[in-house]
Amino acid sequence: MEIFVDGAAIAADEGQTILQALRASGRDAPVLCYHDNLTPVSVCRACVVEVEGSRALVPSCSRKVAPGMKIHTDSERVRRSRRMVFELLASSVDTSTAPELQGYMAEYGADPSRYGDAVARVAEPLRDDNDLYVRDYGKCILCYKCVEACGPDAQFTFALTAAGRGFSARIDTGADTALLDSRCVFCGNCVAVCPTGALMPSLEHRLRAAGRWAPERQHVTGTICPYCGVGCSLELHVQDNRIFKVTSPSDSSVTGGHLCVKGRFGFSYVEGPGEPPPA
Amino acid sequence: MERNPPSASAEAERAAVGAALARLGWSEAAPPRSELLPLLHAVQEEHGWLSRGCLHELADRMALPFPDVWGVASFYAMLRLEPPPAVRVQVCDDVTCRLRGACLDAMSARHGAPSRFQGHAYPHEDGSAAAWEAVPCLGQCEHAPVAVVEDRVIRDATIEKIEAAMNGRVPPETASAIPDPVPGEVRRVMRKGPSALARAEEMGSAALLDLVEKSGLLGRGGAAFPAAVKWRAVAGAPGEKWAICNADESEPGTFKDRIVMEEYPELIAEGLRIAMLAVGAKNGLVYVRGEYEEAARRLAATGVRVFRGAGAYICGEETALFNSVEGRRGEPRNKPPFPTEHGVFGRPTVINNVETLSNLPLLVLEGADAFRAHGTERSAGTKLFAVSGHVERPGVYEVPFGTRLGDLLNMAGGVWQGRRLQAVLCGGVAGTFLGPGALDTPLAFEARNVGSGAIVVLDETASLPEILARIARFFRDESCGQCVPCRVGTQRQLELVERIGSADVDILRDLAAVMTDASICGLGQTAAVAIMSALPLLDGARGDPRASDFDGRAG
Numbered sequence: 001m002e003i004f005v006d007g008a009a010i011a012a013d014e015g016q017t018i019l020q021a022l023r024a025s026g027r028d029a030p031v032l033c034y035h036d037n038l039t040p041v042s043v044c045r046a047c048v049v050e051v052e053g054s055r056a057l058v059p060s061c062s063r064k065v066a067p068g069m070k071i072h073t074d075s076e077r078v079r080r081s082r083r084m085v086f087e088l089l090a091s092s093v094d095t096s097t098a099p100e101l102q103g104y105m106a107e108y109g110a111d112p113s114r115y116g117d118a119v120a121r122v123a124e125p126l127r128d129d130n131d132l133y134v135r136d137y138g139k140c141i142l143c144y145k146c147v148e149a150c151g152p153d154a155q156f157t158f159a160l161t162a163a164g165r166g167f168s169a170r171i172d173t174g175a176d177t178a179l180l181d182s183r184c185v186f187c188g189n190c191v192a193v194c195p196t197g198a199l200m201p202s203l204e205h206r207l208r209a210a211g212r213w214a215p216e217r218q219h220v221t222g223t224i225c226p227y228c229g230v231g232c233s234l235e236l237h238v239q240d241n242r243i244f245k246v247t248s249p250s251d252s253s254v255t256g257g258h259l260c261v262k263g264r265f266g267f268s269y270v271e272g273p274g275e276p277p278p279a
Numbered sequence: 280m281e282r283n284p285p286s287a288s289a290e291a292e293r294a295a296v297g298a299a300l301a302r303l304g305w306s307e308a309a310p311p312r313s314e315l316l317p318l319l320h321a322v323q324e325e326h327g328w329l330s331r332g333c334l335h336e337l338a339d340r341m342a343l344p345f346p347d348v349w350g351v352a353s354f355y356a357m358l359r360l361e362p363p364p365a366v367r368v369q370v371c372d373d374v375t376c377r378l379r380g381a382c383l384d385a386m387s388a389r390h391g392a393p394s395r396f397q398g399h400a401y402p403h404e405d406g407s408a409a410a411w412e413a414v415p416c417l418g419q420c421e422h423a424p425v426a427v428v429e430d431r432v433i434r435d436a437t438i439e440k441i442e443a444a445m446n447g448r449v450p451p452e453t454a455s456a457i458p459d460p461v462p463g464e465v466r467r468v469m470r471k472g473p474s475a476l477a478r479a480e481e482m483g484s485a486a487l488l489d490l491v492e493k494s495g496l497l498g499r500g501g502a503a504f505p506a507a508v509k510w511r512a513v514a515g516a517p518g519e520k521w522a523i524c525n526a527d528e529s530e531p532g533t534f535k536d537r538i539v540m541e542e543y544p545e546l547i548a549e550g551l552r553i554a555m556l557a558v559g560a561k562n563g564l565v566y567v568r569g570e571y572e573e574a575a576r577r578l579a580a581t582g583v584r585v586f587r588g589a590g591a592y593i594c595g596e597e598t599a600l601f602n603s604v605e606g607r608r609g610e611p612r613n614k615p616p617f618p619t620e621h622g623v624f625g626r627p628t629v630i631n632n633v634e635t636l637s638n639l640p641l642l643v644l645e646g647a648d649a650f651r652a653h654g655t656e657r658s659a660g661t662k663l664f665a666v667s668g669h670v671e672r673p674g675v676y677e678v679p680f681g682t683r684l685g686d687l688l689n690m691a692g693g694v695w696q697g698r699r700l701q702a703v704l705c706g707g708v709a710g711t712f713l714g715p716g717a718l719d720t721p722l723a724f725e726a727r728n729v730g731s732g733a734i735v736v737l738d739e740t741a742s743l744p745e746i747l748a749r750i751a752r753f754f755r756d757e758s759c760g761q762c763v764p765c766r767v768g769t770q771r772q773l774e775l776v777e778r779i780g781s782a783d784v785d786i787l788r789d790l791a792a793v794m795t796d797a798s799i800c801g802l803g804q805t806a807a808v809a810i811m812s813a814l815p816l817l818d819g820a821r822g823d824p825r826a827s828d829f830d831g832r833a834g
Contacts, residue, residue: 042613043762045797056804057796062613081764081797084789088767114786115771142760161350162608162760165591167770169760172353174346175331181284183344 001067006074018060018071019047029073030082030104032089033143034061035193037256038153041144046085046104049073057081079108086110092167093122094139097197097208101141120167129178132265133191134205137170139198146171146190146199154258159183160190188264192247192257201265203244214239225263230254232263236270243267283338283345292332295325300340309342313624315351315606316589319358320569328359354608354759356396356414356590357569364410366445369427370436373416373531373753374708374735374746375667381424385438386411396590396756415592415753416531417570420667420735421674430572457542458674461690465653467661468637469543469677475640479553482643487557488514491639493647495659500525500595500632501709501731502801503658503724509629512619513558516627520560523604523623523630524551526567526574527588527595530707531753532733535663536633538675540567540574543637548581550636553643558629566600592757596800597622597630599759610759611800634663634732654680658723662732666691669698669738684728685718688736698738702816706730708750709805711812712743743817744779747810751776754806765803768794776810784814 003012003021012021017040019029033044042059049060052070057078060071072078086105090112095101104110124137142162150160159182163172173182191199207213218239225232233252237245246264250257288296299321300306303314310318318341322333329352338345352358370376370393372383387393394409419425422434428444443449460466479487492507513520524547528536540547547565555563567575569588579585586604588594594603598612601623622628638660642650651659658680664687667673671692678687684703694700700715705722710730713720722728737746751773760766768790775787791807798804 043799045763045799048797056798059613063615077796080789081793084768084793085763085797088763088771091771092767114783115774119774120770141763142766158344159346161344161346162610163346163350163353164760165354165593165608166755166758166760167766169766172346172349174344174349175334177345183283183346 001065003065003067003069003071005071012065014065016065018049018051018058018063018065018069021065022060022073027073029060030100030107031061032101032104032141032195033145035145035148035250037250037258038145038148038193041148044085044141044143046082048078048081050075050078083108083110087112087114089141091115091119091121093141093196094136095196097139097200098141098195100195122167122170124170127179128202128205130180130186131202132186132261133188133199133201135179136198136200139196140171141196141198142169142171143195145193145195149189149193149258154256155185155187155189157183157185157187159185186261186265187259188261189258192259192264201245203242207239207244225259227262227266232259234259234263236267242271283335288332288336292326292330293336296322296333296336296340298325299337305340309340312341312343312606313604315341315343315348316355316603317587319352319355320587320589323358328362330362350608351606354591355569355588358589367427367429368411368441368445369414369417370411370441371415371417371419371423371425372413372749374704374749375416375420375532375673376424377746377749378668378735378737378741379423382436382438382441383413386441389438389442415756416529416533418528418534418537418568420532420534420665423667423673427570457538458672461672461676463678463682463686463690464676465661465679466677467641467653468546468634468663469539469675471543471545472640473644474545474549475643476549476552479549479556479639479643484514484557484559487553487643490642490647491557494642494650495647495657496635496638496642496650497658497724498632499634499638499662499732501530501707501729503729506631506635509619509631510554510558512617513560513627513629516620519562519626520558521623521626521628522551522554522558522560522563523600523628524563524565524633524636525595525597525600525630526565526571526578526633527592527600528571528633528731529568529592529595529757530709530731530733531750532667532704532735533665533707533731534667535665535675535732537568537571537574538665539633539637539663540571541577544574544577544581544583546637546640547578547633548583550631550639551583553639554629554631554636558627560629562626564604566594566604568595591759592753593759593800593802596802599800600630601628608759610761611802613799655721655723655725657725658729662722662729664722664732664734666734666736668704668736669695669741670736671695678722680723680729681721683718684713684720684722684734687722687734688718691736694736694738696738698740701737701739701741702743702813704733704735704737704746704809707733708753708809709801710809712809712816713812714816743813744776747779747813748773748776750809751806754802758802758806762797762799762803764794764797765799765806768798768803769806772807772810779817787811787814 010025029047032046040062042062047060048057050072087110127135147160221236232255235247248255338348390410393413424436426433426436496506497503551563564584564586566586569590591609593599594609596611599609603609618628654660702712705728707730755769755773758765758769791811794803
């Protein structure tokens with residue numbers, strides 16, 4: 001079918017979302033809660049576009065294309081809403097480890113200080129209650145990706161939920177249960193999809209906290225997980241010859257980016273004697 | 280699926296959950312997820328509150344993950360995750376009760392600061408609950424100010440009455456019967472009449488659909504959507520279908536549905552039955568606001584299936600209501616798909632407001648022409664308005680569409696105590712403030728001033744900034760928290776409105792536009808409408824052209 005984007009006719013397929021059609025034609029939209037391997041929840045509203053005939057803006061990540069649809073991705077309405085989404089988030093949470101969000105803020109000229117100093121922020125203590133990953137909900141933008149990855153979109157563990165409501169809503173293990181006492185199986189798939197560093201491997205967190213975080217001394221090595229016969233693709237994130245994080249490419253046909261606890265966190269045997277990992 | 284970790288439920292907690300399950304008929308089998316909210320109510324009734332142990336036990340008995348149960352329980356203001364004080368006191372601090380002199384300062388002076396539900400995910404379990412709660416509108420505005428002590432509604436509440444009730448001395452209740460119609464009222468819905476069911480069954484689906492279409496009946500919940508369009512879409516859909524009556528009336532100043540439920544519950548039962556016949560739905564239920572206990576009792580007595588909410592304004596949004604019924608958090612869904620295609624349990628669903636359905640019996644009995652004989656060309660029939668605030672006789676008045684606002688206020692006795700009118704909040708907190716110059720405005724959907732049917736009158740002494748701040752806080756407190764424009768936007772709006780004299784109107788206006796444009800549902804999309812409409816009425820902003828042309832429509 002044919003749709004129109006900012007005046008240009010482009011080809012789109014039945015069943016495609018607007019975002020998929022935009023990407024197929026070399027265009028894009030900012031996304032925070034969207035992930036290729038998770039069901040769109042359309043809550044961050046960063047990807048909104050204007051569709052002629054629609055009263056409100058529509059989320060491009062979930063709205064399906066229709067023949068002849070006229071879409072505007074760069075109108076003042078669209079830019080205003082996107083800019084304010086980034087401003088609202090940055091005025092309420094710590095974005096220091098959220099590079100995509102920082103990039104969007106620069107691109108859209110977002111100014112979170114316009115609400116003044118006396119604004120409520122998401123105030124949460126660092127939750128550092130196990131050896132594998134930390135939770136810093138003061139950085140959480142409630143994109144729901146961790147809940148989805150923990151639940152029916154990947155892991156089927158159901159250790160996470162949104163709790164409370166409104167500005168007080170938080171991601172929660174249920175009654176703020178410590179991770180070791182919760183349903184968590186430490187697959188780390190929530191960590192892998194988190195867009196803001198609210199969920200972070202403990203080794204990365206400790207490097208940053210110790211002031212030793214040095215992207216210029218980091219590299220990524222691809223390999224295959226040696227544990228079982230599935231053969232998951234791994235990416236070893238290394239700084240100063242020590243692994244601090246393991247991921248899997250989200251376009252891997254084997255993993256879709258998801259791993260188990262062994263592939264994600266069981267790498268210390270790789271590293272021979274030497275300097276112990278930062279504590 | 281992984282198991283919940285072993286929990287430490289005490290014997291009393293297991294017994295409370297067991298009793299709740301038995302009461303709802305689930306002694307043997309594990310209940311489906313859709314029983315979660317009814318069971319949370321029942322466990323709270325058995326145990327007094329929802330302790331961690333109770334919730335763990337309930338999760339295990341329902342074979343649900345504990346976090347899911349926690350996520351739902353922490354969503355609703357009526358579900359208590361901390362032990363309640365010995366006597367539970369709720370004082371309404373919302374718009375109408377403030378206008379009518381709610382004794383908030385006296386309560387604070389004598390009993391300390393109130394607690395307030397703000398979607399707390401991590402309440403304390405140390406028993407240090409405040410002695411009283413400040414709560415949003417209880418829907419009893421004709422008796423404002425009101426309070427609730429334990430389960431007892433205190434009307435025209437004073438500090439003396441509240442304290443007497445706290446000490447176990449319950450004051451006698453005033454009669455609540457509907458007063459006789461005043462001149463100008465046209466009681467068509469609010470009356471006891473013969474049953475229309477036999478006639479509806481005789482007519483059958485096709486004739487009922489034609490009748491509703493011909494009548495021009497528009498939804499009375501606030502959106503004014505043509506009932507026939509919804510009905511035809513569901514009637515033409517395949518498979519099992521649902522019909523739901525939305526009785527989650529929770530908008531401040533709105534109490535018309537409560538009156539219909541309490542006084543004419545059989546109208547609603549019949550209306551729902553007629554809707555089910557017309558669309559071919561086998562299943563029907565009435566979703567009643569949790570705080571409306573008397574209304575729920577009277578509805579249940581008619582034999583209709585009643586599902587109780589638990590303190591969440593957002594569950595009046597149709598897709599949030601579906602999630603609530605399904606035992607999930609009351610978060611609205613992205614639309615499309617629309618309810619007519621993918622409603623409750625994924626089935627095609629027709630959902631109508633209490634008042635909409637209450638119009639059906641008279642429509643079936645009298646026909647479309649008689650129905651259209653009242654009202655305007657585009658707004659057919661009569662409308663129930665809940666008039667409250669600074670009027671002599673607050674109450675529900677039924678008038679034909681097109682009635683002048685000033686005439687309606689006169690029916691309610693006019694501005695009380697001989698004072699002058701400052702403003703009228705027309706259509707609820709998602710409606711608009713009108714100044715004294717608007718009394719000639721006809722009330723009709725085409726005039727965009729009907730909204731939820733709430734009319735709140737402010738006399739010259741009322742503090743408009745205080746009322747605006749309370750409205751802003753209502754939306755902040757009731758946002759589900761799902762989408763950024765509403766979750767953070769309503770918080771920022773509250774902060775800006777609290778310093779409205781000095782706040783930058785441009786930011787407020789920008790925020791209003793984005794909440795309207797980019798929020799998922801009607802709550803965020805209308806959270807700024809009343810506030811923006813009031814800016815021209817404020818001294819500081821009078822004549823400010825930037826504020827006056829905002830009408831809540833995108834664009």
